[in-house]
Amino acid sequence: MVTFKSAEKAQTGAADPILTRLVDEDKVPWYRKPNLRMLYLLLFPACMGIELTSGFDSQLINALQLVPSWISYFNNPQGPIKGIIAASYSLGAILSLPFIGLVNDRYGRRWSIFGGSVIMVIGALIQGLSVNVGQYIVARLILGFGIPTCIVSASSLIGELSYPKERPVLTSLFNVSYFVGQLLAAGITFGTNNIMSNYGWRIPSWLQMVPSLFQIVFIFLIPESPRWLITKERHDEAYEILAKYHAEGDRESEFVKAEFAQLQTTIGLELENAKKSMMDLVRTSGNRRRLLISTMLGLFTQWSGNTLISYYLGDILEAIGQTSSVFKQKINVAIAAWSLVNGTIASLLVKRFRRRIMYLACTCSLLVVYISWTISMKYAIDGKNSGTLNTAAGGAVLFFIFAYSPCYNLGYNALTYRLSTAYMVEIWPYAERSRGIAYFQLWGRLAGFFTTFVNPIGLQNAGWRYLISYVVFLSYEITFVYFFFPETFGRTLEELAFLFEDKALADQAVHAVEKAVGLNGDTRSGEKHESVELQEKYEVQFLGRGQFLIPGFVDTHNHAPQWQQRGLGQSMHILDWLDNVTFPNEARFRDPEYARRIYASCVDGFLQQGITTASYYGSMHAEATKILADLCLEKGQRAFVGKCNMNRNAPDYYRDATVESSLSDTQDCIAHMRRIDPEGRLIKHVLTPRFAITCEDALLAGLGEIAKANPDLPIQTHFNEAEQEMSFTKTLFPTFDNEADLYHHFGLLTKRSILAHCCYVSEYELERLKHLDCGVAHCPISNMTVGGGFMAAPVREFLRRDIKVGLGTDSGGGFSSSILDAMRQALVASNAREVMSQGKDKGLSIDEVFYLATLGGARVCCLDDKIGNFASGREFDALLIDSDSLKPGVMTILEEHDTTKTIFDKFIMTGDDRNIKQVFVQGRQVKSS
Numbered sequence: 068m069v070t071f072k073s074a075e076k077a078q079t080g081a082a083d084p085i086l087t088r089l090v091d092e093d094k095v096p097w098y099r100k101p102n103l104r105m106l107y108l109l110l111f112p113a114c115m116g117i118e119l120t121s122g123f124d125s126q127l128i129n130a131l132q133l134v135p136s137w138i139s140y141f142n143n144p145q146g147p148i149k150g151i152i153a154a155s156y157s158l159g160a161i162l163s164l165p166f167i168g169l170v171n172d173r174y175g176r177r178w179s180i181f182g183g184s185v186i187m188v189i190g191a192l193i194q195g196l197s198v199n200v201g202q203y204i205v206a207r208l209i210l211g212f213g214i215p216t217c218i219v220s221a222s223s224l225i226g227e228l229s230y231p232k233e234r235p236v237l238t239s240l241f242n243v244s245y246f247v248g249q250l251l252a253a254g255i256t257f258g259t260n261n262i263m264s265n266y267g268w269r270i271p272s273w274l275q276m277v278p279s280l281f282q283i284v285f286i287f288l289i290p291e292s293p294r295w296l297i298t299k300e301r302h303d304e305a306y307e308i309l310a311k312y313h314a315e316g317d318r319e320s321e322f323v324k325a326e327f328a329q330l331q332t333t334i335g336l337e338l339e340n341a342k343k344s345m346m347d348l349v350r351t352s353g354n355r356r357r358l359l360i361s362t363m364l365g366l367f368t369q370w371s372g373n374t375l376i377s378y379y380l381g382d383i384l385e386a387i388g389q390t391s392s393v394f395k396q397k398i399n400v401a402i403a404a405w406s407l408v409n410g411t412i413a414s415l416l417v418k419r420f421r422r423r424i425m426y427l428a429c430t431c432s433l434l435v436v437y438i439s440w441t442i443s444m445k446y447a448i449d450g451k452n453s454g455t456l457n458t459a460a461g462g463a464v465l466f467f468i469f470a471y472s473p474c475y476n477l478g479y480n481a482l483t484y485r486l487s488t489a490y491m492v493e494i495w496p497y498a499e500r501s502r503g504i505a506y507f508q509l510w511g512r513l514a515g516f517f518t519t520f521v522n523p524i525g526l527q528n529a530g531w532r533y534l535i536s537y538v539v540f541l542s543y544e545i546t547f548v549y550f551f552f553p554e555t556f557g558r559t560l561e562e563l564a565f566l567f568e569d570k571a572l573a574d575q576a577v578h579a580v581e582k583a584v585g586l587n588g589d590t591r592s593g594e595k596h597e598s599v600e601l602q603e604k605y606e607v608q609f610l611g612r613g614q615f616l617i618p619g620f621v622d623t624h625n626h627a628p629q630w631q632q633r634g635l636g637q638s639m640h641i642l643d644w645l646d647n648v649t650f651p652n653e654a655r656f657r658d659p660e661y662a663r664r665i666y667a668s669c670v671d672g673f674l675q676q677g678i679t680t681a682s683y684y685g686s687m688h689a690e691a692t693k694i695l696a697d698l699c700l701e702k703g704q705r706a707f708v709g710k711c712n713m714n715r716n717a718p719d720y721y722r723d724a725t726v727e728s729s730l731s732d733t734q735d736c737i738a739h740m741r742r743i744d745p746e747g748r749l750i751k752h753v754l755t756p757r758f759a760i761t762c763e764d765a766l767l768a769g770l771g772e773i774a775k776a777n778p779d780l781p782i783q784t785h786f787n788e789a790e791q792e793m794s795f796t797k798t799l800f801p802t803f804d805n806e807a808d809l810y811h812h813f814g815l816l817t818k819r820s821i822l823a824h825c826c827y828v829s830e831y832e833l834e835r836l837k838h839l840d841c842g843v844a845h846c847p848i849s850n851m852t853v854g855g856g857f858m859a860a861p862v863r864e865f866l867r868r869d870i871k872v873g874l875g876t877d878s879g880g881g882f883s884s885s886i887l888d889a890m891r892q893a894l895v896a897s898n899a900r901e902v903m904s905q906g907k908d909k910g911l912s913i914d915e916v917f918y919l920a921t922l923g924g925a926r927v928c929c930l931d932d933k934i935g936n937f938a939s940g941r942e943f944d945a946l947l948i949d950s951d952s953l954k955p956g957v958m959t960i961l962e963e964h965d966t967t968k969t970i971f972d973k974f975i976m977t978g979d980d981r982n983i984k985q986v987f988v989q990g991r992q993v994k995s996s
């Protein structure tokens with residue numbers, strides 16, 4: 068049984084959570100896994116502390132405004148100057164945004180963090196050495212310039228390195244470090260407050276470099292992101308990292324295999340569907356939706372009134388009559404400590420609640436807090452202005468300032484995008500992730516810059532009324548979150564990659580994981596099944612390196628009664644070969660026992676080669692042909708089986724006695740096959756006039772009549788195979804200039820006609836074949852060994868004109884019954900044609916000959932709605948390839964650095980049936996080794 072994908076799930080574009088289930092089954096906690104434990108330990112100094120710098124920064128500015136030495140050294144800055152000092156950090160960040168994606172993609176996560184940290188160290192050094200406001204502002208610009216690259220790279224790296232179970236908590240803890248930074252800055256400045264010299268502000272300004280120094284020292288002790296490595300084709304390194312940290316070194320781990328397969332395919336698909344430019348962010352409707360959400364989320368994180376508290380607490384307290392510097396600093400430290408506590412708790416809640424619920428709870432509670440704060444602020448300010456402090460209102464203001472932080476942290480995580488970054492990581496697929504997060508950062512920074520700059524001006528001029536602007540904006544946030552935020556909870560990053568895209572892409576990603584499923588039975592890939600149900604019913608197999616599934620091969624031209632004469636009479640001209648080798652051999656099929664024995668070996672042999680569909684010529688004997696059909700059905704091969712019609716130009720012992728007997732034998736075979744397979748699910752009779760040379764006009768006409776009466780039946784014959792054959796045909800049918808007109812005249816050229824060889828096709832015939840939609844069976848092996856002279860069909864021309872073309876082994880007509888050999892010979896023949904055509908007809912590629920052997924053949928047989936590839940709704944005709952070099956065989960050995968494509972090419976060009984481990988037809992396993 069084969070089912071690749073739950074169609075219901077695919078509607079949403081969110082893929083089936085197979086990995087999520089595997090993760091759920093793993094009950095060992097992270098602290099019992101030494102490698103993972105070490106990774107998490109190193110993550111902290113290497114990149115978990117990046118947000119310390121931002122948290123430190125916001126409190127530094129808040130606190131320094133209360134430090135007397137800072138106020139006097141910088142001439143007590145107010146209004147716009149105060150605004151620009153605070154906002155310059157955001158401005159620096161904005162300036163760095165265009166470079167983030169580029170640096171990240173080119174140099175990887177670790178070098179980006181290293182570079183950003185070096186810049187921040189330089190910024191902090193200059194900040195502490197400042198001699199005037201201008202230098203202080205420039206230093207903060209440099210600091211701000213360094214941080215976004217680090218944040219983007221680190222949030223991605225943490226998300227990409229961590230085991231899926233711990234990912235949400237880790238990405239969230241990453242942002243909690245912001246509060247630690249706040250607390251440290253508030254505490255340190257509180258302490259240095261008493262230093263009367265300029266070191267009172269210089270020391271905390273320098274200390275801002277400490278987290279960056281840690282990053283510089285530790286970043287190269289953690290591994291690079293496996294996702295980034297895969298995009299750089301460094302598959303082995305990526306696999307090693309996944310195995311080491313996600314399976315404690317077990318390279319055979321099913322989870323790692325599945326995770327790797329999913330990563331590879333998802334990234335491949337994403338990259339295919341995304342060119343690397345900022346323009347891609349607006350190219351598809353899915354990405355436009357992502358952009359809109361990222362823009363809004365960026366604005367929300369910094370426009371929800373938070374910068375008022377984090378940068379201007381002193382001004383607010385001053386406004387309600389709290390003027391004591393010590394009191395203000397105590398409140399500052401208390402808020403920082405309180406934020407750390409509730410921010411950490413909120414991080415741990417991420418695992419339990421759905422994203423939309425968290426965001427809605429956050430925005431709604433913020434609105435309530437802000438409305439209440441605005442009202443209390445009014446009364447507190449009124450009281451102060453009237454000369455009698457309204458302590459109740461003042462207390463309420465303090466209460467709501469404290470109430471603000473848990474509400475904010477629930478969704479936005481106080482200035483640091485805790486859940487937001489996690490949410491952004493989830494919303495953007497890999498190929499766009501860096502740019503997407505950078506874009507989100509841009510809007511956050513713009514909003515941060517704007518609000519930090521405007522807040523002191525607004526407070527100065529509008530007083531408590533300034534808060535109303537935030538009430539309005541928060542109301543808008545609620546509306547937007549409600550209508551536009553998608554749910555991403557409980558899915559792996561790869562499963563979310565196509566959240567807004569059409570379901571075909573999501574399907575492909577899931578197929579890649581489920582391709583590992585070795586399944587028996589009988590169903591279609593499009594059927595709806597819950598994966599859970601599937602897992603309960605079937606054993607899931609994960610493929611190792613060098614193993615892959617490909618569609619079954621289609622052999623469009625095959626003489627079953629020549630199975631036992633393969634390789635004989637090579638180099639003879641076609642008519643001589645027929646008379647001397649073939650007819651005597653085929654005549655032996657008059658004996659049903661002989662027929663059964665040879666045909667059984669023939670069908671097994673072709674299944675062995677991975678030929679899941681064959682269009683067979685039988686002998687002229689009805690009985691033997693029926694036996695062949697029975698065997699195909701029994702052994703499970705999809706087949707067209709034709710009684711060969713031939714009533715002249717063949718020895719007496721091997722030709723139909725009369726036209727009538729030939730036609731009635733044909734009818735008998737048609738009836739038999741309809742009896743054994745009424746719906747024609749596997750077996751169909753194919754009308755088989757051997758070629759015009761062996762058929763009188765009346766026989767061709769009679770077969771044409773049958774074709775007309777049975778439009779579902781395919782037709783096959785030999786067509787323009789060799790000069791000897793073509794010139795003899797002309798003498799027999801002098802009224803026809805060419806074989807196209809001849810067969811068409813007898814009603815034998817339709818879209819179901821399979822014309823073998825077509826080595827010589829005039830412009831006129833090419834047009835006819837295209838017009839009549841006939842298919843060509845290209846048989847390069849026999850064309851170049853039997854027939855006379857060097858012949859090779861103009862396959863490039865067929866492809867150019869979109870004439871259906873597939874491959875045929877031709878069985879006895881060559882030296883090999885392997886369709887892999889036919890592919891290689893097609894490649895060689897096409898190279899020869901390239902020379903013959905002086906470069907006009909380019910030789911075929913490996914991909915093209917593979918197409919001929921699969922989908923091309925399926926089109927020739929008019930079966931491309933059922934087989935030929937793994938598109939949704941197709942039946943499961945497939946081969947499990949095992950290219951493991953340890954098995955005995957002739958295939959080129961695999962090497963560590965081989966890409967999937969290299970392995971595939973090695974198999975196509977040098978593999979053989981030993982590498983075809985399992986063969987499936989309609990989901991039924993028909994060969995196993």
Ligand SMILES: Nc1nc2[nH]cnc2c(=O)[nH]1
Nearest residue numbers: 626649757758785849880
């Ligand atoms: N290659 C090939 N060409 C033919 N033309 C007529 N019969 C045959 C046959 O059996 N093999």
